[in-house]
Amino acid sequence: MKALILNEFEGPLEVVTKEKPEPKEGEVLVRIKAAGINPVDAMITNGYMKDRMKHHFPLVPGWEMAGVVEECGYGARRFMNGEEVYAYARRPEVGEGTFAEYICLPESYLSKKPVNISFEEAGSVPLTGLTAYQCLFDTGKLKQEDVVLVLGASGGVGTFAIQLAKYHGSTVVAVASEDNHTYLKELGADYCIDYKNQDVEKEVKNKFKEGVDLVLDAVGGDTTEIGVQCMKKGGKIVSIANPGEDIDDQVDFTFVFVEPNSRQLDHIREIIEAGNMKVPMQKTYKLDEVKHAFEQILSGHTTGKIAFSLN
Ligand SMILES: NC(=O)c1ccc[n+]([C@@H]2O[C@H](COP(=O)([O-])OP(=O)(O)OC[C@H]3O[C@@H](n4cnc5c(N)ncnc54)[C@H](OP(=O)(O)O)[C@@H]3O)[C@@H](O)[C@H]2O)c1
Incomplete structure (x- = not known):
């Protein structure tokens, strides 16, 4: 071969x-x-x-x-x-x-x-779809009424995270370059923020005074701390790009390393076949x-x- x-x-x-x-x-x-x-x-x-x-x-x-x-x-x-x-x-x-x-x-x-x-x-x-699925649902315990902030929203993981969260009925705030905002809206994002030219925390708090329920951090580095500042009291942050060694113990933070899971891939297939994810x-x-x-x-x-x- x-x-x-x-x-x-x-x-x-x-x-x-x-x-x-x-x-x-x-x-x-x-x-x-x-x-x-x-x-x-x-x-x-x-x-x-x-x-x-x-x-x-x-x-x-x-x-x-x-x-x-x-x-x-x-x-x-x-x-x-x-x-x-x-x-x-x-x-x-x-x-x-x-x-x-x-x-x-x-x-x-x-x-x-x-x-x-x-x-x-x-x-x-499979890799990015399962990552988004496990972060939002297994670890993030996303609820329909929740607001989720996706950092790194236009990439592989973010693309599926937006669509899965919208399929679930949640509100999505998506962070990526402005050039990608039309793309994010097409995927279903309710609000878009440009990390290059806008203050992400300020923009989030303008829309949701108390902050968001869940942050999915697909960027890591200094961006993780921006995510922490955007959380409401009692909110969670799930990162796939930051192991979290520098995160305050008081923060509800989890690092996720995606696991193979064919039953979840079965569910993702159903979502795709029903036309709810591209x-x-x-x-x-x-x-x-x-x-x-x-x-x-x-x-x-x-x-x-x-x-x-x-x-
Ligand atoms: N732990 C795990 O199990 C796991 C699983 C999958 C992926 N990952 C990791 O997660 C990260 C993302 O993976 P991916 O496949 O989605 O990557 P990707 O397809 O390369 O996408 C990266 C995205 O991040 C955006 N971005 C870059 N800097 C940003 C910033 N400062 N703020 C907000 N958005 C920013 C870019 O958007 P613009 O182009 O619009 O700027 C780009 O679309 C990688 O580090 C990857 O290794 C970990």
């Missing part, structure tokens, strides 16, 4: 021919059609996570995908050959990722692909365009999602 591999951290990513994996007991072999690209892929290849996660070389990066079931291992009975699936494919050891033509995954990782979107779109949902794609790339793809994701200014197309 064709795969993108890395032989050492910070080394070049190369497209090579590699042996196709074979499904073990309980695993499914999937022919990958598309794989979403995320900031974490560049962080892994740069070695940023090397002390935090077990890994092996040659390392195939990529943590999400959509494809077609090609073979089921012994005891794997949930899917049939030819079924279209999608998955968040983070395994305990980093090495056999989704930037390849095939992957073997435990069947419990897989969910049926939404029928009404392309493979590129479906392959771009997957805006900024661009798709071929594997040999990895340099441009990683430059884009490392820019920190991707609008919606980017993906590798392996068709």
Whole structure:
């Protein structure tokens, strides 16, 4: 199979021919059609996570995908050959990722692909869609009557967070560059704030005097503290980009690291198929365009999602 591999951290990513994996007991072999690209892929290849996660070389990066079931291992009975699936494919050891033509995954990782979107779109949902879902609903306990502030609203996670929160009936305040405000409104944001030219806390408090119920921080750094200042008394902040070491103990703060969850992917599929969530794609790339793809994701200014197309 064709795969993108890395032989050492910070080394070049190369497209090579590699042996196709074979499904073990309980695993499914999937022919990958598309794989979403995320900031974490560049962080892994740069070695940023090397002390935090077990890994092996040659390392195939990529943590999400959509494809077609090609073979089921012994005891794997949930899917049939030819079924279209999608998955968040983070395994305990980093090495056999989704930037390849095939992957073997435990069947419990897989969910049926939404029928009404392309493979590129479906392959771009699992990681960021589950992140938004788990932050808002599992950790954030978002209620319909709540106001949620999304920091980093135009990126992969923010794009799904806005739509999931609106689907839930909540009010959404979205923070991103002004150029992206039409995009945020189209996704359903009730209010938009430009972090470059506006004082985010002041704008939030102008609209909601007491502050917001929930903050989803997808930016980290100094932005997390801005989020804390925007919370109402008794509010929560959930960050995916700041581990929270410097956050005051009195603040209801949680760092979330997204977990694979095929039941939640089933729910996300239902939301997409009912027309309540779309997957805006900024661009798709071929594997040999990895340099441009990683430059884009490392820019920190991707609008919606980017993906590798392996068709
Ligand atoms: N812990 C986890 O499980 C987990 C899961 C997924 C992602 N993450 C992390 O979460 C972060 C976001 O991921 P992503 O996939 O959404 O990234 P992304 O697609 O690259 O989007 C980043 C977005 O942040 C916006 N932004 C940049 N600086 C900002 C600021 N100061 N204030 C408000 N918005 C700002 C940009 O908007 P403009 O272009 O409009 O400026 C851009 O759209 C990354 O650091 C990623 O590694 C963590």
